[in-house]
Amino acid sequence: MTTLVNVKGLQVDFLTGKGLFTAVRQIDFDIGHSEVMGLAGESGCGKSTIAFSLMRLHRPPAIISKGTIIIDGQDVLAMPPEKLAKWRWSQVSMVFQSAMNSLNPVITLFEQFRDMLARHTSMSRAEIRARAAELLGLVGIPAARLDDYPHQLSGGMRQRVVLAMALALNPKLIIMDEPTTALDVVVQREILQEIMTLKAQFGFSILFITHDLALMSQFADRIAVMLKGQIVEVAPTAEIVANPAHDYTRTLWDAMPRIGGV
Amino acid sequence: MGDTINVTPLLEIENVSKIFHLKPMFGAAKEVIAIRNVSLTLGKGRALAVVGESGSGKSTVGRAVTGLFKLSEGRVLFDGRDIAQFRRRAEKLAYARSVQMVFQDPFAALNPAHTIRHHIERALKLHRGLSGTAIEDALLRVLADVEIDAEIALGKYPHELSGGQRQRINLARVLAVGPQLVVADEPTSMLDVSIRKSVLGLMDRMKKERGIAFLYITHDIATAHYLAEDTAVMFAGQVVEWGPSRCVIGNPQHPYTKVLLSAVPDPAIRFASDPASGRAFSEGVERIRALARKPAGLPVEIEPGHFVRHRFDEMDAA
Numbered sequence: 001m002t003t004l005v006n007v008k009g010l011q012v013d014f015l016t017g018k019g020l021f022t023a024v025r026q027i028d029f030d031i032g033h034s035e036v037m038g039l040a041g042e043s044g045c046g047k048s049t050i051a052f053s054l055m056r057l058h059r060p061p062a063i064i065s066k067g068t069i070i071i072d073g074q075d076v077l078a079m080p081p082e083k084l085a086k087w088r089w090s091q092v093s094m095v096f097q098s099a100m101n102s103l104n105p106v107i108t109l110f111e112q113f114r115d116m117l118a119r120h121t122s123m124s125r126a127e128i129r130a131r132a133a134e135l136l137g138l139v140g141i142p143a144a145r146l147d148d149y150p151h152q153l154s155g156g157m158r159q160r161v162v163l164a165m166a167l168a169l170n171p172k173l174i175i176m177d178e179p180t181t182a183l184d185v186v187v188q189r190e191i192l193q194e195i196m197t198l199k200a201q202f203g204f205s206i207l208f209i210t211h212d213l214a215l216m217s218q219f220a221d222r223i224a225v226m227l228k229g230q231i232v233e234v235a236p237t238a239e240i241v242a243n244p245a246h247d248y249t250r251t252l253w254d255a256m257p258r259i260g261g262v
Numbered sequence: 263m264g265d266t267i268n269v270t271p272l273l274e275i276e277n278v279s280k281i282f283h284l285k286p287m288f289g290a291a292k293e294v295i296a297i298r299n300v301s302l303t304l305g306k307g308r309a310l311a312v313v314g315e316s317g318s319g320k321s322t323v324g325r326a327v328t329g330l331f332k333l334s335e336g337r338v339l340f341d342g343r344d345i346a347q348f349r350r351r352a353e354k355l356a357y358a359r360s361v362q363m364v365f366q367d368p369f370a371a372l373n374p375a376h377t378i379r380h381h382i383e384r385a386l387k388l389h390r391g392l393s394g395t396a397i398e399d400a401l402l403r404v405l406a407d408v409e410i411d412a413e414i415a416l417g418k419y420p421h422e423l424s425g426g427q428r429q430r431i432n433l434a435r436v437l438a439v440g441p442q443l444v445v446a447d448e449p450t451s452m453l454d455v456s457i458r459k460s461v462l463g464l465m466d467r468m469k470k471e472r473g474i475a476f477l478y479i480t481h482d483i484a485t486a487h488y489l490a491e492d493t494a495v496m497f498a499g500q501v502v503e504w505g506p507s508r509c510v511i512g513n514p515q516h517p518y519t520k521v522l523l524s525a526v527p528d529p530a531i532r533f534a535s536d537p538a539s540g541r542a543f544s545e546g547v548e549r550i551r552a553l554a555r556k557p558a559g560l561p562v563e564i565e566p567g568h569f570v571r572h573r574f575d576e577m578d579a580a
Binding site for chain 1 (some may be wrong): 266270291310315316317424425454455456457458459460462481482483484485487488511521522525526528529530531532533534536543544547
């Protein structure tokens with residue numbers, strides 16, 4: 001497994017009224033080709049900040065003050081804006097937290113696909129329609145739903161649509177920021193199973209962010225545990241499950257409601 | 263359930279159905295059967311978990327109990343009295359005082375323009391009729407009960423607190439009213455996994471120390487047994503399986519209960535990555551949903567107090 005993503009010494013600061021607040025510091029990690037890397041931690045520990053930084057989607061008052069991000073040999077932080085715009089979606093795409101709300105409510109699914117495909121490719125309208133139908137098919141939604149509006153779909157289906165859009169340009173990395181947090185457990189399981197299948201088919205890498213360590217263990221190859229803006233432990237999933245090294249990882253495990261114990 | 267047989271249960275839901283009539287601006291009016299023939303009982307100081315996926319009607323059950331709408335069929339008895347028969351204002355207010363709700367979204371349930379003090383003081387003034395120093399004492403007591411530092415929290419606004427703290431404030435507000443029954447609609451599902459257990463523990467203490475009964479509505483069957491002695495599993499508006507939590511979780515009978523249990527994240531099991539088994543889960547779930555959507559048969563007692571409603575003729579596959 002060769003490295004696709006390499007992050008070194010990343011530090012993100014927020015400019016606040018009271019001076020600089022360092023949200024994440026000294027973040028080092030890498031993600032291999034077709035590897036699922038998990039990033040776990042509680043709310044406010046900086047998980048999403050890292051996700052946004054990887055795609056340079058962070059906005060002021062956030063600034064990346066230190067470190068390098070190399071994705072597939074390209075220095076993300078040094079990319080000029082036009083190149084960056086092309087690079088997003090085609091090389092790295094993102095499924096946002098509450099992705100079900102990241103669809104535009106006033107245009108149909110087809111228009112949402114067209115918006116993105118027309119910007120990144122030179123496909124004709126008919127080609128886009130065919131591609132969109134194909135993508136929906138991949139996530140198990142009939143092509144007939146292309147002319148529906150987002151509110152006509154259930155939460156789980158909307159999540160699948162967002163996933164299909166993230167796949168559209170065959171990116172090498174998909175960042176998933178709590179992709180299933182708003183869904184119930186059965187639908188969550190269905191969607192993650194779907195993602196696993198697609199990953200086997202297309203071989204993209206995933207940066208998977210969640211606070212649910214149990215769920216992550218079912219899904220990720222390696223897990224990084226974050227606390228207060230720093231990564232405190234990185235290990236293969238089996239290690240994190242059986243033999244957590246850091247106290248905080250153990251605390252996370254103990255706090256988890258489980259079916260067996262009380 | 264043995265200890266509740268001879269006394270009147272606190273809450274009895276008898277054969278309740280609710281049909282919503284939707285009249286969209288365009289297109290034909292249609293009926294949605296939100297719940298159908300639901301019967302549940304809950305004893306004083308006990309907790310009943312109502313488990314099901316989105317759209318299964320579990321929240322409608324909670325709303326029926328709080329009397330937020332008229333039932334299409336059946337009745338809800340509180341302490342042996344039909345809540346639809348409360349006519350006098352005093353009766354209605356007394357019922358509102360006895361039954362309180364905790365909502366899913368701790369962000370939306372508190373008024374962003376008011377401090378924490380305002381939220382809890384209001385409950386103490388309106389429902390307990392307290393004033394002066396009595397309020398101050400009661401304030402400190404309820405906040406101590408939910409393990410919030412009163413000195414820090416009282417003057418703050420909701421946005422200055424974390425989700426878990428806000429849910430504790432919601433529980434403190436409930437305590438301030440002093441109800442006999444709390445309808446908790448997904449109280450932990452918007453919280454971090456890492457703080458869910460502590461909020462569940464808090465509710466469990468409220469139940470044990472104050473004798474407050476809980477109707478705990480959730481989609482996460484793994485959390486049910488932390489709080490609830492009894493569990494009822496709902497699908498498509500019907501209760502398909504119910505009984506003591508340990509029986510329902512330990513010995514699930516209905517295929518839908520099994521699906522719910524199998525979907526609970528288990529770190530010991532990796533997701534399969536081959537397309538066949540990936541699709542198989544989804545298809546299996548769809549098949550069981552289609553079965554469970556049909557009118558359920560008569561209840562069958564599996565073990566004492568543990569009932570399931572199958573469609574036996576179509577159940578051979580499971």
